[in-house]
Structures are given as C-alpha cells and as structure tokens.
Amino acid sequence: MxxxxxxxxxxxxxxxxxxxxxxxxxxxxxxxxxxxxxxxxxxxxxxxDVAAANLAKGRTYSFVFIVPASDNSFMHGLNAEVMAAVARSPVERTDIRTVEVPAFDPAALAAALDTLRAERPAGVALVATDAPEVRDAVDRMVQDGIPVVTVVSDLTGSLRHHYAGVDNIAAGRTAARLLGRFLGGAKGDVAVLAGSMLVRDHRERLEGFSAVMADEFPDLSILPVIEGRDDPDMAHMLVSDALSKRDGIIGVYSLGAGNRGLIRALKETSVARVLTVVAHELTDHTRAALLDGTIDAILNQDAGHEVRSAIRVLKAKADGLSVIDAQERIRLDIFLKDNLP
CATH class of the missing domain: 1.10.260.40 (lambda repressor-like DNA-binding domains)
Structure with a gap:
C-alpha cells in the first residue's frame, strides 16, 4: 500500500x-x-503526488502556443484545436493563449520567445522554425526553468523538452513509396512543393522522400524544390509555371501546406495531362480533391492529438513528472478516397 x-x-x-x-x-x-x-x-x-497536490491547491497552468500567422488550412485547423483546448480550460485547470508570428520568420519567433520568457508562463508550445536564433531563444527559456514543447515541426539540437508531431522522415519515405508504386514503373519527373526549407519538418520529409526515390524508383527524377511558403496564391502561381514549362512531370509531391493553390493549378491542367499526386494534411479542400481524383493519397497528422499531447507534456514537466512516451506518439495516417473518415 x-x-x-x-x-x-x-x-x-x-x-x-x-x-x-x-x-x-x-x-x-x-x-x-x-x-x-x-x-x-x-x-x-x-x-x-504532485498533480494531486496541485489539484487540491487549485493550481492553474498558464500555457502559451506560438503559431505562424499563415493562410493555410492546416494551420487554421491547428488554431481551432488550440481554441478547443481553451474552451476546456476550466476543466483542465489551464489558462491557454496564443501568440501569432509571421510564418518562416526566425527573428520574429525568437523575439516572441524572449518576450514570453520575461512573462514566465508555466510552459510554451511552438511551431518551430529551425534557425540558430530560435534555438538560442528556446535554450534561454529552458535554462530559465520554463518547459518548452515543439509542435508539428521540431527543433533538434535545442534544449526543448518534447516534440509533438509525426516522424517526418518516415512520412517522406511513405510518400515516395506511394507515389512510386502508383506510377507503376513509369519514367519521368516529379515536382516537389514545399513551404520553406527553413522548417525541419519540410526538410525531413524531403530527405525521406529523396532517399526512397533514389534507392527504389531511379526512373523518377526529382525536380528542384518549389518553395510556396505555404501560401495558396504563391503555390498556385509556382506550380502552374512548373507544369507549363515541363511536359515530363508525371508526379507531384506536396510536402507542406498551400494545397488550395496546388489543387487549383492541378485542375487547370487536368484536361491536358494526368498527374499522380501525393500531399499532406486532410482538410476540406484536400478531402474534396481526393474524392474527385485530383489527389491520389493524403498523409495526415492529427492536429488535435498534437495539441493535447503538448498540454499533457507541459503539465508533466511543470510538475516534474515523467512523460508516457507511448501515449504521446503521434500517428501518421494514410487516406485514399476509399477510407476517408
């Protein structure tokens, strides 16, 4: 006993x-x-039992989520999950707020972290941009005793406590295998649409994708990466330009967001050519594109699970408790038009 x-x-x-x-x-x-x-x-x-003691004392955990100000559907969904956590705050004894920073702007993200460090919240979760100034700002925060969790995109080499997101190298490898199998031994070019190579999740997806393509599908050539900054209009313009200039493109891998623009560009060329397309994140737009055949497969991460995981880990770290790794593992889902939830 x-x-x-x-x-x-x-x-x-x-x-x-x-x-x-x-x-x-x-x-x-x-x-x-x-x-x-x-x-x-x-x-x-x-x-x-620290958690029970905090419950008895009525402790409230003040957490901050730093998210990019971005007009893409996945980040809108992530924000919606944070807002759902805010709605649960009275039950979960949390006080959660969000801070928006410009997407892919390391200086702005580092400045936001330093501002929050002075406010001393109980924990911070952020969608990381992988840059030295961001890593240094995270390290300063952790050294000051504030728990930090990265969400969606990691910041390896920093002192952050935990990463709430999928294995992005595995995600890229999975995308390559799907695309290569779907193309069935065809020879041609593959266009790759990313948001920015400044974020680790996009770089890791490309790393995994490129490795499988080189090893197992040598007849498929990966073209230079198109960086659309997860902006639908920019993605539309850049993908349309690439498709108009290269007749040899037979496959497309969208490893970031900006899929609304991608889908527009694909639909505009659908009469003239058939493309095999693998993309990330199940949204209203990608769901419709799966159903009408514009996209062949979607790799998805559960933003709600990531937000809930970040909160659980931040609570545990604030209380000096251990984290249950199996509970916090984020699953990678593969959706075709036949198994949509």
Missing part, C-alpha cells in the same frame, strides 16, 4: 499540519522537527 501523509506524521511523531508545512516548504517548523519529518519521508518511501 502506498505511504500517505498520515504515515509520515505517525513515523515522525508530529501533526498532519507540520507534515504539510514541510512538504510545501512553508516556515514555522523548527529545524530539528523538519529533519525528523524528512527522515520519516525517506524511511517509509513516500512519493508525493
């Missing part, structure tokens, strides 16, 4: 009030009495 505060009081020969003052490091306890209580804690193997 797990030891309780009553067991500590009995072993030390003191009152429950004295045990409570020692556990919560409050004044009013003589040095010799404090030592007796601490010795009793060690002898009976008492481990304090």
């Amino acid at each position: 797990r030891p309780t505060v009553h067991d500590i009081a009995a072993a030390a020969g003191v009152s429950l009030a004295t045990v409570d003052r020692v556990l919560n490091q409050r004044p009013g306890v003589r040095h010799v009495t404090r030592e007796k209580v601490e010795a009793a804690i060690r002898e009976i193997g008492y481990v304090r």
Whole structure:
C-alpha cells in the first residue's frame, strides 16, 4: 500500500499540519522537527503526488502556443484545436493563449520567445522554425526553468523538452513509396512543393522522400524544390509555371501546406495531362480533391492529438513528472478516397 501523509506524521511523531508545512516548504517548523519529518519521508518511501497536490491547491497552468500567422488550412485547423483546448480550460485547470508570428520568420519567433520568457508562463508550445536564433531563444527559456514543447515541426539540437508531431522522415519515405508504386514503373519527373526549407519538418520529409526515390524508383527524377511558403496564391502561381514549362512531370509531391493553390493549378491542367499526386494534411479542400481524383493519397497528422499531447507534456514537466512516451506518439495516417473518415 502506498505511504500517505498520515504515515509520515505517525513515523515522525508530529501533526498532519507540520507534515504539510514541510512538504510545501512553508516556515514555522523548527529545524530539528523538519529533519525528523524528512527522515520519516525517506524511511517509509513516500512519493508525493504532485498533480494531486496541485489539484487540491487549485493550481492553474498558464500555457502559451506560438503559431505562424499563415493562410493555410492546416494551420487554421491547428488554431481551432488550440481554441478547443481553451474552451476546456476550466476543466483542465489551464489558462491557454496564443501568440501569432509571421510564418518562416526566425527573428520574429525568437523575439516572441524572449518576450514570453520575461512573462514566465508555466510552459510554451511552438511551431518551430529551425534557425540558430530560435534555438538560442528556446535554450534561454529552458535554462530559465520554463518547459518548452515543439509542435508539428521540431527543433533538434535545442534544449526543448518534447516534440509533438509525426516522424517526418518516415512520412517522406511513405510518400515516395506511394507515389512510386502508383506510377507503376513509369519514367519521368516529379515536382516537389514545399513551404520553406527553413522548417525541419519540410526538410525531413524531403530527405525521406529523396532517399526512397533514389534507392527504389531511379526512373523518377526529382525536380528542384518549389518553395510556396505555404501560401495558396504563391503555390498556385509556382506550380502552374512548373507544369507549363515541363511536359515530363508525371508526379507531384506536396510536402507542406498551400494545397488550395496546388489543387487549383492541378485542375487547370487536368484536361491536358494526368498527374499522380501525393500531399499532406486532410482538410476540406484536400478531402474534396481526393474524392474527385485530383489527389491520389493524403498523409495526415492529427492536429488535435498534437495539441493535447503538448498540454499533457507541459503539465508533466511543470510538475516534474515523467512523460508516457507511448501515449504521446503521434500517428501518421494514410487516406485514399476509399477510407476517408
């Protein structure tokens, strides 16, 4: 049976009030009495339930999500999941707010982190841009005792506590295998649409994609990456330009967002040519494109799971508790038109 505060009081020969003052490091306890209580804690193997103690004290966790200000459907969905967490705040004892920064702007993200560091929230979750100034700002925050979790895109090499997102190298490898199999041994070019190579998730997806293509589908040539900055209008313009200039393109891999623009460009060329397309993130627009055959497969990450995971981890870190890795693993889903949820 797990030891309780009553067991500590009995072993030390003191009152429950004295045990409570020692556990919560409050004044009013003589040095010799404090030592007796601490010795009793060690002898009976008492481990304090920090989460229960915080619940009893009515502690509220102040968390901040830093998200990019971006006109793409996935980030809108991520924001919606954060807002859903805000709505659950009274039940979950959280006080959550969001801070928006320009997408793919390391300086702005680093400045936002430094501003928050001075405010000392209980934890920060961010969609990371992989740059030295962002890494340094995260490290300063962690060194100041503030838990940090990256969401969707990681910041390896930093002191961040946890990453809530899919394995992006595996996602890129999966996309390559799907695209290569769908093309069935055909020879031609593959266009790749990314948001920006400044973010690690896009770089890792490209790394995994390129590796499988080179090893298993050598007749498919990957063209230089198109960076659409996850902007639908820019993606539309750049993809349309690429398709108009290269007749040899037979496949497209969209490894970021901006899929509304991609879909527009694909529909404008659908009469003249058939393209095999794999993209990321299930949204209203990509769902419709799967159903009408414009896109062949979608790789999806559950933004709601990522937000909930970030909150759980930040709570655990704020309380000094361990994280259950299996619970926080984010699954990569593959959707065709036949298995849409």
